[in-house]
Amino acid sequence: MKALKPQLLKLHRWVGLTLAVLLTIQGLSGMSLVFRDEIDRVIHPALVVEPAATRVPVQALMDAVEARHPGVPVSRAEFPLWDDGAVLFKLTAKDGTRWLTAVDPYRGVIVRDGSLAAWPGEWIFLIHDSLLAGPFGETIVGIEGFGLLFLALTGPIVWWPGRKRLKQGFKVITGRGADLKWRTLHRAVGASIAIVLVMSATTGVLMVWKPEFRNVLRIVTPVTDKPAPKVPEQPSATMVPVDRLVAKARAEYGPTELRQIRFSDSGRVAAIFLESDLTIRAEGAKQIYYNRYDGSDVGHYVSGALPVGTEIVDWLITLHTGMFGGTATRLLMVVAGLSLAGLSASGLWLWYSRTTRGRKRAPVTRARAMAESA
Template sequence: MIRKPTYLKWHRWLGLTVGLFLMVQGLTGAIMAFRDALEPVVVPSLIVAERPARLPVQGLLDAFHRAHPDADLTRVEFPDAANQAVIVKSNIRKARWLTAIDPFDGHVVHDGTATAWPLEFIFNIHEQLLSGPVGETLIGIEGVALLVLTIIGLSYWWPGMKRLKQGFRVKLDGSADLRWRTLHRAVGGGVAVILLISATTGVLMVWKEQVRAGMNLVAKTESRPSPKVAKSDGATMLPVDPLIAQAKAKYGDTALRQLRFSSGGRVVAVFLDGNHTIRADGTNQVYFNRYDGRELAHYVGGRQSGGAEFLDWIYTVHTGLWGGAPTQAIMLLTGLVLFGMALSGMWLWFTRTRRERARKAARAKDQREKVQMKAVGQ
């Protein structure tokens, strides 16, 4: 049987290994919990004056292409609020670019790479550590480390059912080190379950396709469609508004959430609010050939296999979207607690190391003094 001091040693050294990463993830994750609400506060130009009529969606795309004729358009995001700008995402000279367009008159209100969008920059840190796929893999490894760290910490903390209250007791009448140590243990025991959920869902998001492949060995688990359309010289692409209308006529007249472009813009995916699922970010996704308007594929949230629906729920659980503002507040608190736990754990190690060094120095001094006294006596 593993003794508790061994658990503590494992917990301490694993925590020190990933502590700085956990601080970054905790703080950026806390900010991301309310990203949609914070975005127009951080970038005030996203708030626009409402007018009687909005431009057709194709009019917004045309306005974007006039501003950036060489851009590779990838996504258009439509906010819930009527007085907010539409966000267009693209690649320009191999850089990710975001452009905010007034949906009423088509003029650009904010434009630039992620560095011009503070919350997008923070999101890129949280998701990929600004390092692309390599950073995303590191995030996944960090999530596994947090999962193991939490399990080990919970094993060390567990006082037993009869002494459960003892596990949440903070000793306020002792030294500062004792107060922080007992606080670290009590808070860790209290939030362990939430940290386990956050770590597990984070890991599943990083290796979602690998998990899907594993689930497919047991039962069918659908993937999001990825249709391709070959380039046809001389052919023109249709405006997107008729395609949006076609999607709404067939899958429900719900709000337009996103447009996603692939195959060099020859495929457009229309994302509508889901009307077959209670999942917060559920969508009806319809993929069209922009040359001829044919529907190539669809993916309707709430109508997939159990495995696919489970994987689709992961993001909402990880971000707290599944329960609205209350669960988002929980994830905000979780991020702040993770930051605090990592910081206090590193501080406790530092103070412990400093005390041990002081004791060793004191013992060495005593030993030297004894040797000196002995030498004088002789």
């Protein structure tokens, strides 16, 4: 292993340098998304509303949004975890323009409305998810994930000081120059957070290539795909109010809290997302798909009642975001994101410092060689 360390260190260094800027972006954007909902309530005070005795029907909220943006279809509605939170509607125009509209669920009035640029949290999510570049950006993020996985696995190998000097490996040396201080800090932080970065990189890569991961799992265990129902267009027909669909979902699948409504197939299919009481997974949902013309059930996907392989796939996002252990693990993911950004930045600085010193030494070395040969 000692013989391999120099080669691993060289590979570790060059992979880190190649991906440093992108990994810094991923680290900072990821850490800011862990408490995204809480942060949004702070930077957008209008999202905090005054609770009342009754709520406006969801269909009426949706009608208000569609009146504000005629011809722009609603893609989803997100319902807050807090009683004093606004309902957030997301819309996407035919030209790809995204809009987000928040509505007071007790009064039915729009409290905040704007394009993507007016919602930093959504913008940062799209950066983290796809670098604002769609499927191509997702592929780049996946490649980054492989790079981070390599760095997180090789870093501890290169760092390993041996059992007898283990404490020394976590010591940050100060007072002997900036280069040594940052090098020892880089190694100590990298070794300390490596396991978390391995988990983050692995889950991130698997989420980018989730269909392929599902197919691999199918080799050893059954895996259920999410429904993708299609409904023929009926130009003269009216659609069932979404409140009736929500009521039907609660009656048939359990009266748990409504968390999302997602629309697909040009709005002809509505997926009602209810909290799942069948799983311990944070954000596990009972997803029921309805034909919006007649209210018929055209598919369902219930967390906690799915094959083991499917549950494994669904746990990826929970692990990646740190939701699996509540506030403590979410804070750990914040530390991991900040550490990733710091490791990337310090790695760049160390390379720059090393390169600068090498350039300064070169003239001196040449002068000595010339003097010795004279």
